[in-house]
Amino acid sequence: MIKIMKLLFFLVFPFICFSQNMQVLYDFDEIPQTLLLNPGTNYSHDYFIGFPLLAGISIDGGATGLNMYDIFADDGRSINDKISDVIYGMDTKDSFIVNEKLDIFSVGLRLSENDFFSFGMYEEFDAVLYYPSDIVQLFYEGTTNLNKEYSVEGANLSAEILGVFHAGVTHKVNENLTIGGRLKLYSSLLNAQTKNNRGTFYTSTGTINFYQHHLVNFDATIQTSGLIYKDEDDFEPSDFTRKMFSFQNPGIGFDLGFTHQFSEQLYVTGSILDIGIVKNSEDVYSYNIRGDYDTEGVELEFSPDVRQDYWRDFVEDLWSKLPLDTLHTSYNSFRPIKLNASVKYSFGKPYYEDCFESSTDDPYLNSIGFQLYTIKRPLVQMFDATLFYERRFGSMLRTKLTYSIDSYSYSNIGLGLSTKFGPVNLYVLADNLLYLQNIAKANNASFQFGINFIFDKKFP
């Protein structure tokens, strides 16, 4: 148990500091990775090459209903009381979410004045675990609460690691409208997901023994494919790359996006990402357990002639009424679809306009706007609303300040810095800055970092 707790502490809590949304990166014009959030971005440069493995690193995640402060607050209360509060305070809608992306390579080039082509590959890990409230309470309480029903419906998990190969085109239809699309080929390295879990366990007063234990209407399934090892020692790092390029569990998906300019200063954007499906057909191990079972223990017969194997009979009876099936049939998994939308108003031309050498089409120094984001998760749709302010400092530095209300908090302040020294673009983006004063109180935050080489038409 303590290993599980330590594992949770070291794995989950660090990611509690990370959120889901890339609100700072979205529509941050100069950064090429914005094209992955909206293929219809009116991208202003002519060429870019991402620094291999360093063009885009992002770690996002979050936990609703829990932060480190809830448990480790130095407030004089017993930690065991605080753990109890957390256990009973969270519900099955609360979740732990982790998302990590690593841009392995990315390239973009302008095909014509109106068309921009970009392609590349990234690795993505995405996992959501819903808080299995009743199961945790059963562990915490034991079986002493007679007739209290513990449901497995709250046990929901979805996790995947994919290699994503993508290519997209941004096309400027006219002065006001830019549209874009991106085709994605997925190669799943690992997938695990629960499906339609239901059933209850409870203990009641027995009739022929002290207690009667009941498993009622049980139907639980977990599907797994890819790099799932029974023994962790079997894992070889080369399996990771081999699997990524093998397309043994392939998938396909696409992104769509647009930018519509109402005036020189006002435009709206929108995108829908990862409308995609993965067919998991290799290394599939799916487990389903279904049925009902009641027991009041084993009845001894004291037969002097025939020695009964009571335990074997008990186990066989259990598995006959509650069979565990192992399936190897392929199954489909769906990518979490995301929606982005924004309105942006630019203002404040540079005073010395003739001296300003803007590298983009937009000469304004300031922008304010509003963004919406939503992602489809297994149990709930998650939303995020963001107000932002962008400020340019010459051609070398651009900043973006965001304030977001999301599923985790009402006070998420984010900041992005993007520099461009010659062709080198370096960006660092983070959110939940208010909690930098005390990370323990944060339910979420996100961090992105990357290096790109950006060229304009001077490039041959």
Next chain:
Amino acid sequence: MKMYIYLMVLGCFLLKSCVRDVDFDQLDDIEINTIHNFSLIHFDMEPSNFLDDFENEVLMSSDTIALPIFGGNYTVNYLNQAELKYKFSNSFDRNGSLEIEFLDAYNGSLFTLQKIYIDANISNFEVTQEFDDFELQRVFDTERMVVNLKLSNGSNPLDQNQTYLFSSQMALLLYYKVKAGDD
């Protein structure tokens, strides 16, 4: 100049990141206590169970059940206390006794719990036996449990047609204490 001030303020803000008002040493104070109760075995014994084919009294009866439930890591690491809880009803006009012995995988005796005496003509007699430290240390090697039941001699001989009944219920109570310092 304004830009550098802006950046300096920003840098100070970012570098001031810390974790305050929390005490991670509390991890060592975590202690979770749970009790898991399981119905284990039950039986009903009639006069015929104490008679052989020739109607001779066989007052000692024994049965064995495999019980490979104590060897799991969780139990080995966190089991803090164990109890067996019994309920007896004995309508025989004879006293009875019950003794539980725990065996390892090689049928070697690990320990035997104290014998329980059940009076004649008694109903819903409840007893709880707590494992002592010696027994608790050895219970993890348990693979089988032997139940020895004995009726005492009586003045009236047993007869198959008699309606006496010796019934027993038995539940296992496992007390777990999970502490941060444990492995």
